[in-house]
Amino acid sequence: MSLLRPVILGCGGYLPETVLTNADLAKIVDTSDEWIHERTGIRARHIAAEGELTSDLGTEAALQALERAEVEAKDIDLIILATSTPDNTFPASAVAIQANLGITLGAAFDLQAVCSGFVFALSTADNFLKSGQFKRALVVGAETFSRILDWEDRSTCVLFGDGAGAVVVEAQKLSGADNDRGILMSELRSDGRHREKLYVDGGPSSTGTVGHLRMHGREVFRHAVTNISNIIEETLARSGYSAEQIDWFVPHQANKRILDGTARKIGLDPEKIVMTVEKHANTSAASIPLALNVALEDGRIQQGDLVLMEAMGGGFTWGAVLVRW
């Protein structure tokens, strides 16, 4: 049997030059390196320069992903940008990335699922490519959360950072065997009853302003451990793989304690969890491709490895994607 399976050909990342450490933050709000690190695992985050847009970050990550995939921009016919911090309300920042890369083929659009954005975007690309509607996709997660933080609110401004990551995905005719490379499956969930636990208090249709991020931290924490554990277990059950067979877990990087709690709850080997939260903080939709990029650059993820990505974010939204690298 032969079928179209989307294969990830290359990955790239981009972090803005400016690094803001916990010590730097302690000069702005009443906090300390000790408090932030103990509660979250975060030591530093990158902050976009003035005038540096989400689409600029995404373009840099996309260029690196294209180079590593050995794919030319002109051969991309789908761009999906996961972001909650677009350059403008419209048009989609994905079309700015498309224009920056000189692409005129196919379609480009933004997808909004907050911190789960990359998982939702990769799953969307998977379905478009499997159907044969598009051939080669750039899936980008890019964020400038520094622009929607309330820098006087110590309970939120210490948690987030800016950055971008991208992957090139190509539909290939493969046998359909489990050891073929490619995206094996994805699971996506949302529950809008919790939309006020993590939200931005502005928007074009409500206040006419951009607004600032607001969060009920403890409740988000509680739901995150439960939802992430459930989605991993459901994905494993449907795929037929056990947790032991997964080579690498590449989670959304919100908080080390959420990841430790999840690992304990379902018995994951902590050594198999890729963590970048210490240096990147929570970059929302960019965090998974940035973490993938780190684990590919340092040689942890190798071709043939089973990689499980998962995320949970505002909405709530949550999901997982299982890939044979």
Ligand code: ACO
């Ligand atoms: N520095 C010092 N003290 C602080 C800070 C800070 N940056 N922020 C809050 N505090 C204080 C509070 O004022 C409070 O003081 P009080 O007891 O005198 O009132 C105390 O610390 C405890 O505050 P809590 O909010 O109860 O602290 P908690 O232990 O819940 O930790 C945290 C807060 C880290 C935000 C935690 O709730 C959390 O990790 N939640 C998950 C949030 C998250 O990761 N969201 C990301 C988006 S969702 C996702 O991606 C999964």
